[in-house]
Amino acid sequence: MKKFNLITSIISLVLSLCLVINLAFAWFSNNKSASSNSTVSVIDKEEIVSEVLYYTVSSNEDNTITLKENLGSGSSNYEMAKYSILNDNIDTIIMAVKLNSNTSLDLSLKTSLTADDYTKLIGYDSEDETTGIKSTNNSLSSVLKFSVLSVESLGTNTITYTSMDYSSFIDTTNNSVSNKEYSNISSYNNYVFIAFDYDKDLIEYLYNKNLGNDNLSNSDGYLTYICDFYVEIKGGE
């Protein structure tokens, strides 16, 4: 009987511990600091990201990106220029994530787009039956490519990188959509840079799948895309 009570106690303890761990994890994941009025103890959790700014690009040659503005003077949001298949211009933008400390981290780009929807232009499919108004906010994930830069050096308005390998959320060959994860990314002078650009192949794929779509057949028109992904940063050290 005593042996039974002991086992019961151990199980209760384990369950209690699990509960405590989860509560602690959840609390600290969503709060930057904890304090108590009744005690002197205050714990502060340091924020990883100090600032996020966007820069347009003047040139990208010899592994060096020249920004149109100096680092630190970018915009807090960005509307990418209108992509034209006819002109095939590169419209790279740089998202500069300034960290509070120079560190290494894990970075993920996660999209809400699914394999069932990535070929759809919802501007065509989501016409409001009552109003007749068409939404033109399509998935930016469906036409975008991105690269987390491996930075070699920084200038006032230049970023020299060792590699710039673009990825996208969509694999048209396997008809799949997946998040992209980058491990142990080292910041440079507290910065992590992510380059975004239109993916020509994805746009053409999307267009091909939507030949005959009313939005596409209007040569004077254009399609807009809203951001349907986020960047998750997990701080290390």
Add this chain to the structure above:
Amino acid sequence: MKKIIMSFLGVISILTFSLGFIYAWVINSENINPNITGKTESAYFESGDGTEDSPYIISNKTHIYNFAWLQYLGMFNHESSTTGYYETIYFKLKNDIDCDGLTIPAIGTTANPFVGVFDGGGFVISNINVTNRYSQLTLKPGSVEKLDNASIIGFFGVIGKYDNESGYNIVSTSDGKLITSVSNFYLENIRVNVTSGQILAGIIAGYVNANISNIGVEYSSFDFATQASALKSKISNYALIGDYNSDDGVDWSDKPGTSIGFGGSIDITSLSKRVTYIAANAGKGTDSTNTSYTYDSAIYNSHFYTTRSSTNPGYDWTVSGETQTIAFEEGTYLPLNIDLTTANVSNNNTNTNAYYDGKNAEPILNSNVGYIVGNSSTGNTSVRLTHKKADKSSSGIVNSIYTQQAGNDTTDMDEMFASKNYSLFYINSSGTSYRITDNDNLNLSYTKHNDNKIDSSNFSNYSYVKSQFIDSLKDSVTEEYFSSNGKIVLNGILLRKGNASSISFKDFSNVKINNITYDTYKMAEGGINYSLSQNGNLSLICGTFASSSSNHTFYDFYEIDRTTDSSSPSAKKIYKIYKNSSSGDVKYTYDSSSTVTDSGYELKFDLASLNSSAQLYANCAYYMEIPFKSGDYFITNIGVSASNSPYLLYLDVGANASTTGETDATISKIDFVYKVNNSIVKVNDDGYTASNVLYSIEGTTTLEVVIYYRRIQNDGVLYYYESIDGLTMTTIGSGSTSKASSNACESKES
């Protein structure tokens, strides 16, 4: 013991709590929601807006894909609400495009035909599949759940309008100008996949009702699914194209296997075969004793009458005497242009033809330009048709090319041309005479018409003119029938009206000329009546065969005036022909002394002088291009003996002009092409040699059938099929070789 255990658990609890705290702290994460939006402009091609000045530019396989699907969806078929005509969209190929196995539907369907202008710029589209099997379309617009109206298939499906029952007119602008055109590109490694059911298939196009030209196919194949059958009479009439609107104005002048010469609007060899078939079925029977039998061939929509005699027992292609002549008596009228394919007129060395045996009326083309009209059966008052084995021992028509061989023992025309023993002259539309003959030692005095010897060094079109000239003279009757060495048969017509200079007209019923059918129509007797709907050249080859050069004559040309009194037309003899080179206008004189002095007009042809002054050499063949203005004409010989009227060996009414109205279209220079040093030789490249073969495919497949075609420069077109279950493939023309394996056709090596 219990305390020990409890203490241990307490320590574990503290440690676990601490670890959870530390972990949660250490894996600190943040999410960034990028404030980014995007915008894309809608477009399908590299550039352009589809106008004539700014055509849509196609430069990669995506553009090819877009082109095909947008056409399928009808995006380019904008019918003007005011004119009722389609607006024309222009496309241009920018460079070679490797489609890397891309599969597309045919460009243009019965519902949405291609009615624009596609200029391929001479570039190559390679490695592409065309299909009307929906399951094979791995990449397609999301809105397309099945393929409709796709029974006509090729790289292009339907070019110009198509109607399964009656056929549409050729698509044109409101001012009548034809603009639909597909031209100047090459296909390399193309496969046309065809589903089961009724189809019409070609490699370049399924159906053509417009202009297409300068298109080559280097390596190609058909894949017919089980139970594929013909939409109309055949699955494919010509392999390169499924079919074309031959009834309503599309002219395929250089179609292999059926046409001869420079335009081929009138094929005298085929005329000879037609007469054979009609004679075999219209009363000749087996009665060889009746010496006054008249053929009644009215059932054939073509009428000829002749009197049989012991020396002229009728007309028989396979007669052992190797020479046949028939005189067309009064009442005879034979249309110049019929649908030779439908009537199955071919050089098969037999007097039988199932189409004619079935008493089917000759299918007169809407584009028929005139009739041969008989007059009499005797001597210099008869219109006579002759076919004769070409051998130096022969006489008559054969002298047109043979007498000048000066003792050479050449026994057939091929050898004769190879040894340069022939006498050919070319008189162009300016009246300038050239000697094409290669052998300077031929027995010619060179004094008649200031002829200048021409060759490739002083006449840029020498090779073309010569080769076409020779091809026009040849008839591909095979040597199996004739037991002797000769293998060429010459066919010609004598147009002799007798001494009477007056022209007599006779009423004929159910006459169709230039797409108009007349219940009753008056035509002049004893020659050829023809009509030109636009200014253009009359091209002909005539052969002089008399032994003396002093008495040879040329033809008499008459202009027929129906405007004054259509029930009683009049004929005016033409003496001189003047042309204004700037405007293209043509004027005539109608007596021996008058001239045209109007500014800008130059004398091009002095017909009277050419006729009366013995200007033609004896025993020679002449190719002439004579300018005429639009109108009705009659060609004959008046007041000549039996031996000094030239044989008409070839006639093309309206060369370089439209013969059936302003909306005519042409097919030209579409061919199986070859590679040299791994580069496609283009149809307009120097040294390119055209092939002379097409294929018709008919039947219903019982199994899947794959047919490969590939042309090798010196070996003609090779083809291969493992099994052709249910189908029959017939070679049209010559220069085709069946291979025992697909390797010979599939190999890409040159």
